[in-house]
Amino acid sequence: MDQSSIGEAHGPDAEPATADSGRRSFLRTSGLTALGAMLGMAIPFERHLPAGLLPVAFAQDAGTDFMKDKDGLTVLGDRPLNAETPAHLLDDDITPYKHLFVRMNGLVPQTALDANAEGWTLTIDGEVDTPLKLTIDELKSRFENVSSRLVIECGGNGRAFFQPGTSGNQWTMGAVGCPEWTGVRLADVLKEAGVKQTAVYTGHYGNDVHLSGDTEKVVISRGVPIEKALEEDAIIAWALNGEPLPALHGFPLRLIVPGYPASVSQKYLNRIWVRDKVHDGAKMTGDSYRLPAYPVAPGTEVPEEDMVILTEMPVKSVVTFPETGASVKANTATEVRGQAWCGKGDVAAVHISTDFGQTWQEARLDPAPNRFAWQRWRADVTLPQHGYYEVWARATDGDGISQPPLSPGWNPRGYANNIQHRIALIAEA
Numbered sequence: 454m455d456q457s458s459i460g461e462a463h464g465p466d467a468e469p470a471t472a473d474s475g476r477r478s479f480l481r482t483s484g485l486t487a488l489g490a491m492l493g494m495a496i497p498f499e500r501h502l503p504a505g506l507l508p509v510a511f512a513q514d515a516g517t518d519f520m521k522d523k524d525g526l527t528v529l530g531d532r533p534l535n536a537e538t539p540a541h542l543l544d545d546d547i548t549p550y551k552h553l554f555v556r557m558n559g560l561v562p563q564t565a566l567d568a569n570a571e572g573w574t575l576t577i578d579g580e581v582d583t584p585l586k587l588t589i590d591e592l593k594s595r596f597e598n599v600s601s602r603l604v605i606e607c608g609g610n611g612r613a614f615f616q617p618g619t620s621g622n623q624w625t626m627g628a629v630g631c632p633e634w635t636g637v638r639l640a641d642v643l644k645e646a647g648v649k650q651t652a653v654y655t656g657h658y659g660n661d662v663h664l665s666g667d668t669e670k671v672v673i674s675r676g677v678p679i680e681k682a683l684e685e686d687a688i689i690a691w692a693l694n695g696e697p698l699p700a701l702h703g704f705p706l707r708l709i710v711p712g713y714p715a716s717v718s719q720k721y722l723n724r725i726w727v728r729d730k731v732h733d734g735a736k737m738t739g740d741s742y743r744l745p746a747y748p749v750a751p752g753t754e755v756p757e758e759d760m761v762i763l764t765e766m767p768v769k770s771v772v773t774f775p776e777t778g779a780s781v782k783a784n785t786a787t788e789v790r791g792q793a794w795c796g797k798g799d800v801a802a803v804h805i806s807t808d809f810g811q812t813w814q815e816a817r818l819d820p821a822p823n824r825f826a827w828q829r830w831r832a833d834v835t836l837p838q839h840g841y842y843e844v845w846a847r848a849t850d851g852d853g854i855s856q857p858p859l860s861p862g863w864n865p866r867g868y869a870n871n872i873q874h875r876i877a878l879i880a881e882a
């Protein structure tokens with residue numbers, strides 16, 4: 454890691470380095486400091502470590518082992534680590550670990566790197582009758598265990614297609630996946646704590662490390678309206694496809710709140726704070742995960758007070774087979790297939806076009822195995838003569854709203870782009 458870059462501002466959300474806060478000084482006198490705790494050992498000379506300077510032991514980039522069990526992902530950045538999945542690698546009904554996109558806002562915590570869940574607890578506090586502090590064993594034994602396939606999609610998926618461009622990771626179509634998650638229902642745990650009448654929102658916390666290395670700074674802390682949290686789909690998960698959560702995906706616990714941008718699906722989860730107002734944690738305010746309250750012309754500067762929180766993600770689909778650029782035989786039926794999903798739950802229909810949107814053919818759409826899983830669609834296409842074609846896919850939700858051929862709803866930070874996915878197909882004579 455380049456020492457000179459340590460502690461630099463990272464993107465629009467970065468905060469200036471701060472001097473020691475009271476809590477940090479307290480931790481310093483209590484033996485193992487927070488930084489030391491993350492390293493798993495004392496740092497005897499920590500008092501000489503300039504504020505905000507990150508121990509090189511925390512160096513994390515794509516050059517390390519992080520991506521070694523990932524397969525075919527496109528790395529967009531290595532600090533923080535972000536990688537998306539090419540559409541043709543999203544063909545599985547259950548996304549395997551190796552093909553699941555990675556979105557880190559900070560650094561993977563040492564506990565996850567060590568797969569060390571010893572003493573891990575999840576605190577539920579705030580507007581509840583009985584605050585809870587649960588070990589993972591207690592979570593597993595006191596609540597019904599559930600497994601479901603739930604889509605997670607980054608709010609910025611599709612950002613790369615906005616014109617003019619907006620800042621942030623230039624995700625194309627691949628910041629999405631649908632693994633099977635195992636855990637307990639968030640609603641069951643909240644009910645056990647007893648949600649008070651005054652509860653308005655949840656606030657989620659994890660133990661990942663801010664890019665500055667400053668342990669006082671929260672990497673990301675988002676939340677959802679309490680009504681959403683009390684729906685039965687959201688889960689507090691400890692397993693992905695039957696295995697303990699991998700380090701990159703939130704070991705040992707994470708939230709999966711389907712339908713909303715995946716930024717609410719807190720990894721490394723150790724606290725859910727039930728708030729009596731809209732949560733105001735890191736990346737809940739300003740332009741983060743917010744959209745203008747009204748349509749704006751592309752490029753418009755929108756006053757902060759006119760921005761509203763992005764909640765339900767729009768209906769969307771990907772073509773997962775064939776791979777873009779593939780050759781097929783003209784005048785012969787060829788299977789085209791993909792996945793479709795929607796922040797409201799189920800998808801109503803998928804149509805495809807091979808003539809740049811002039812005509813549309815309805816695809817066969819499988820029912821979802823559970824709400825908020827993506828749905829397989831298939832269609833047989835016959836291309837009339839040799840030459841260049843495109844397959845465009847268009848999913849429609851239960852309210853008749855479907856994907857547009859151009860990026861809809863330009864917004865300053867490039868969220869919620871559900872533009873139709875297009876692949877190229879070459880028909881050979």
Ligand SMILES: Nc1nc2c(c(=O)[nH]1)N[C@H]1C(S)=C(S)[C@@H](COP(=O)(O)O)O[C@H]1N2
Pocket residue numbers: 553554555556557558559605606607608658659660661672673701702703714715716717718719720721
């Ligand atoms: N603790 C923590 N949770 C987090 C994040 C993070 O940086 N830290 N990133 C969020 C965002 S923006 C996304 S898109 C998803 C990505 O989940 P994945 O990396 O498991 O695919 O995790 C969310 N949960």
Ligand SMILES: [Mo]
Pocket residue numbers: 556606607608609715716
């Ligand atoms: Mo995200």
